[in-house]
Amino acid sequence: MNKTALVTGVTGQDGAYLSKLLLEKGYRVHGLLRRSASADVVGTRLNWFGIQQDIQLHDGNLTDLSGLIRIVEEIRADEVYNLAAQSFVKSSWQQPLLTGTVTGLGAANMLEAVRLACPGTRFYQASSSEMYGLIQEPVQSEKTPFYPRSPYAAAKLYAHWMTVNYRESFGMHASSGILFNHESPLRGIEFVTRKITDGVARIKLGMRDRLALGNLDAKRDWGHARDYVKAMWLMLQQEVPDDYVIATGRTVSVRDFCELAFGHVGLTMEDHVTVDERYMRPAEVDVLLGNPAKAKERLGWEAETPLEDMVAEMVEADLLRLKRHECL
Numbered sequence: 001m002n003k004t005a006l007v008t009g010v011t012g013q014d015g016a017y018l019s020k021l022l023l024e025k026g027y028r029v030h031g032l033l034r035r036s037a038s039a040d041v042v043g044t045r046l047n048w049f050g051i052q053q054d055i056q057l058h059d060g061n062l063t064d065l066s067g068l069i070r071i072v073e074e075i076r077a078d079e080v081y082n083l084a085a086q087s088f089v090k091s092s093w094q095q096p097l098l099t100g101t102v103t104g105l106g107a108a109n110m111l112e113a114v115r116l117a118c119p120g121t122r123f124y125q126a127s128s129s130e131m132y133g134l135i136q137e138p139v140q141s142e143k144t145p146f147y148p149r150s151p152y153a154a155a156k157l158y159a160h161w162m163t164v165n166y167r168e169s170f171g172m173h174a175s176s177g178i179l180f181n182h183e184s185p186l187r188g189i190e191f192v193t194r195k196i197t198d199g200v201a202r203i204k205l206g207m208r209d210r211l212a213l214g215n216l217d218a219k220r221d222w223g224h225a226r227d228y229v230k231a232m233w234l235m236l237q238q239e240v241p242d243d244y245v246i247a248t249g250r251t252v253s254v255r256d257f258c259e260l261a262f263g264h265v266g267l268t269m270e271d272h273v274t275v276d277e278r279y280m281r282p283a284e285v286d287v288l289l290g291n292p293a294k295a296k297e298r299l300g301w302e303a304e305t306p307l308e309d310m311v312a313e314m315v316e317a318d319l320l321r322l323k324r325h326e327c328l
């Protein structure tokens with residue numbers, strides 16, 4: 001019989017890529033949908049893949065435990081992927097309590113709903129490399145101590161340890177993917193990679209001349225969301241639940257990313273990029289670099305998409321979107 005999955009954060013970047021993957025594998029996919037007054041934009045990412053009609057959507061919110069219990073009980077999914085979060089680090093300083101409530105306690109709500117309503121369900125938690133923050137080792141693995149540097153990272157760390165705790169306390173099949181930054185044409189426009197590729201496309205099309213950014217020296221280990229959702233699925237296919245770092249093992253600066261994106265359309269970043277204090281952070285995560293050796297050894301997972309290819313794909317997608325007057 002086909003498996004059933006429930007995906008929270010189904011309208012986000014990873015929700016769309018994961019839903020596509022699960023549908024291709026023959027899953028029945030259910031998604032938790034946060035009600036919005038703007039129903040027309042809710043399915044933008046799912047519609048990009050033309051899969052919104054294939055997903056059964058359920059009204060719900062990570063902050064509403066009773067609703068989550070009802071949904072988990074009704075679906076009785078084989079696998080739950082908890083991707084929902086207030087996921088933007090910069091906003092977490094403006095909305096620390098909301099971030100804690102949704103990104104931290106919301107994950108605990110999801111764990112509790114599964115424990116109470118369908119404890120045999122396998123559970124995936126979207127943990128984050130931001131938990132390493134002020135890095136304690138130059139290359140971060142599952143054994144590297146955490147040092148969160150934002151309300152977002154602190155909330156993710158709580159959710160991460162709750163996942164470990166529910167696994168150890170209640171024997172739940174609960175796994176955490178400590179995913180390093182991953183991007184795609186469906187990345188939110190507020191994140192630096194999409195902001196850059198959208199900006200490059202606008203400049204190339206003559207719609208604007210400048211792109212204002214913050215810290216150009218920050219370095220990230222950027223991979224492709226399409227590759228990373230495969231790792232999520234693989235974790236839940238293992239007999240034994242565990243935590244895994246998912247990364248490419250290569251780190252580059254925001255400046256390097258910019259050079260690639262501008263270079264792709266024959267432009268030079270120095271002619272267009274300005275640095276604006278507004279985009280600096282109260283506490284910065286200077287550099288992240290993951291060691292995905294455990295994922296390779298145990299899951300047989302490896303990042304497949306070179307950074308250069310991903311940058312080109314994102315710039316091309318933004319050029320096309322702007323020419324067609326589409327928004328995302």
Ligand code: NDP
Nearest residue numbers: 009011012013014034061062083084085087126128181182
């Ligand atoms: P997005 O920001 O694209 O998606 C977040 C999703 O969470 C959206 O579907 C959003 O719904 C939903 N959501 C937000 N608040 C609530 C709420 N209160 N109740 C229910 N749903 C809610 O994130 P990504 O897809 O990029 O990331 C997926 C997960 O992985 C997130 O938890 C993120 O923090 C984590 N992560 C991401 C990394 C990355 O580089 N992308 C790296 C490491 C971890 P709506 O559409 O209504 O806003």
Ligand code: GDP
Nearest residue numbers: 089190191192193212213214215216218254279
């Ligand atoms: P994060 O790693 O989850 O915070 O992902 P972001 O894409 O938001 O930020 C990645 C890095 O880019 C951080 O170190 C930011 O400080 C840096 N950065 C530099 N300029 C900008 C900008 O204009 N917007 C964003 N979002 N980040 C920027």
